[in-house]
Amino acid sequence: MIYTITVNPSIDYVLQLKNLNTGEVNRTAKDVKLPGGKGINVSRILKELEVDSTALGFVGGATGSMFEALLSQHDLKTAFTKVAEDTRINVKINATEQNKETEINGAGPNITDTERQSFMDNLNGIGAGDIVIMAGSLCKNLDSKFYLDIAETIQKQGADFVIDTTGQALLDTLPLHPLVVKPNHHELADLFNVTFKNEQEIITYARKLLDQGAKHVLVSMAGDGALLVTKDKAYKANAPKGTVVNSVGAGDSMIAGFAGTFMETKDPIESFHMGAACGSATAFSQDIAIKEKIDKVYQDISITEL
Incomplete structure (x- = not known):
């Protein structure tokens, strides 16, 4: 459950x-x-x-x-x-x-x-x-x-x-090994008081959260897609084409897609794929996305190992 x-x-x-x-x-x-x-x-x-x-x-x-x-x-x-x-x-x-x-x-x-x-x-x-x-x-x-x-x-x-929180409240829980944390790239930069110049720097600092105890790190990057960072690998989901109608709830939807899929499959890559689909589908909807919209967006997302 x-x-x-x-x-x-x-x-x-x-x-x-x-x-x-x-x-x-x-x-x-x-x-x-x-x-x-x-x-x-x-x-x-x-x-x-x-x-x-x-x-x-x-x-x-x-x-x-x-x-x-x-x-x-x-x-x-x-x-x-x-x-x-x-x-x-x-x-x-x-x-x-x-x-x-x-x-x-x-x-x-x-x-x-x-x-x-x-x-x-x-x-x-x-x-x-x-x-x-x-x-x-x-x-x-x-x-x-x-x-x-x-x-x-x-x-x-x-x-x-x-x-799904930021700042010290997030850092305090890392030694307890959360299944996944999901800062966006701005929140991740704020955690370490840095400015990112490229994707590789985002991955480097995401791994600092892993070093402190997180099991998986998702980093959402708005129109640039999203990253899944593990101890030894990093993956990118593209941002599918669509009109952003309402970004409220997109991050929540991404977490739901990841956690719900991981509960059933224990596969972080597939969980990332579904999380990215849920997040984008909600962004393209007036309200929280429905299943048909999620399934459609899922087909437009590809996961690339970096």
Whole structure:
């Protein structure tokens, strides 16, 4: 089983209008409410790939009930921890004629010590053969050590984990040997305070993450494709041709494709191929990609050993 953790899920309230005029009354042309969160995106892609997953996280209040109702439309298996404070709302404003998108993200609920412990207790059933994917921001009173605590707990229980975060929070988990980490090339450069001049330098610094404990490193490079770096080899996936409609969720989709395929095949090359397909397919879609789109994009991707 794959478990996805979205610590701070949201209702994404997406508003579309021609122009955003600050300081004035604006009227929308269209609006939609979506269940948001990086781990939720991962679970949705896994559903398309017909890989079982269970979504974990904190939900609370009237907005938490609404979030679960929106999520129920996607027929995902969930085991959320209920909290007293409200699940957050993120507002995303798309001004079409100005070609600008503005986001206002809520902070999310405060998590009490009791609620935190209840969440940790919910991890007790995870064990050997399972993969836990941790993705996204934390609630305002949880520090980066929360991800480390989760990683230590599930490692003791024999499960693998994937962490999609950056900075010190990522580096702290490397000695626990995450199955895969996925910085983009800018995030990788920031980790080591360097600027990359070429692909080989990206590979060199990706291997530093392997030296610190990661089992596989994926590096997304937007229009230049993506890299998979292992101890002794590096592979590149080309960027398939297509119109980027919405890059939100593309990285989550890449992780889902890799982890879901690796769960079934234990083949990192095939997992990389599927991860690249899922990421690009979502980038070419209004929402998270559907299976037909993933299958089509998969055919346009080739993996080259460097």
